[in-house]
Amino acid sequence: MLKSYSLQHECGEELEPLLREYRDAVNQILGELWSHIEWEKRKVKGKKQWRLLPKYKVDIHSGEYKKELRDSLLEDWPYAAHWVDSAIKTGYSIFKSWRKNYVKGDRRRGRPTARRLFARAKQTLIKLEGEKLRVTVKPGEYVYLDLSKRYFPLPREVSSAGLGEPVITPEKIHLPVHYGDGNQGGKPGVAWDFNLLSLDGYSPETGWIRIDTSKLASIHIASFEKRRSVQRRASHSKKARRVLSKYSNRERNRAGKHQ
Structure with missing residues (x-):
């Protein structure tokens, strides 16, 4: 189970230059991806209308293309290289979201732009040190975010089974935490399947569990038929x-008698 928590931090001034560079890198990536789009005219199914849909002129997902993009971003990049990797991932995610929503008709035909200051830190850029989260800004240069005022437990380590990739803004850190069986006291879960006449569950500890809901269902069905006959006139008659x-x-x- 993954939960995300938000905490205030006081390192905004130290992180702001990095966040600005990160945003610029994301926008540069979005501009690069936008330059490889060509618009294809397609007929809307079932209508007499036509739409312009985006189509990539090159394979933007190929390893060769991503390597060239990464190398170009690393030129004169003043921070740790893994921030560039994160910016590429973020840029691709934003562009994919825009394209999906544009095809659905929920976005305009304009290049998406990152405006807010934020950065997604890869796990290679963070480390838990007691009550602090160490964030690598440059090789050998770190910023420590205080987590002592948190209201949630922390995992023992930064890993796919512990702490996810946090999103850092000038005021807050949004921290995803993975909770497995080990973080919940080792209690096994129960898988539930709800049907009209029964509620069936299974737990490795207790086996199968079955709760009969047939009487409850009969009450709802009978009441539904009665209410349906009256609802049509309810808007006009007191x-x-x-x-x-x-x-x-x-x-x-x-129904309360059977709960």
């Missing part, structure tokens, strides 16, 4: 609204 309220209360009271 008497019908009173009857509908009576049926609803009766259903709730009867």
Whole structure:
């Protein structure tokens, strides 16, 4: 299970230059991806309309293309190289989201742009040191974020089974934490399957669990039929609204006896 928590930090001034460079790198990546788009005219299915849909002129997912993109970004890059890798991942994610929403009709035909200051730190850039999170800015240069005022438990280490990739802004750090069985006291979970007439569960510790809900279902079905016959007139008749309220209360009271 993955949960994300937000904490205030006081390292905004130290991190702001990095965040600005990171945002510029993301926008540079978005501009590069945008330059490789060509617009293809396609007919809208079932309509007489036509739409312009984006199509890549080159394979932007090939290893060769990504390597060239990374090398170009690393020129005169003043911070740790892994921030560039993170910016590439973020840029691709933003562009993929824009393309998906544009095809659905929820975005305009314009290049997406990153405006807010933020950076996603890869696990290779962070390390837990007691109550602090060490963030590598440059090789041998670190910023320490205080986590002592947190309201949630921390894993023992930074890993795929512990701490995820945090998103850092000038004011906050958004920290994803993985919780497995070990973080929950070793209690096994129960898998549930809800059907109309029963609630079935399975646990490795207790085996199969079955809860009969047939009586509850019969109450809801009977009440539904009664309410449906009155609902059509309820918007025009006060008497019908009173009857509908009576049926609803009766259903709730009867169902409560079987919970």
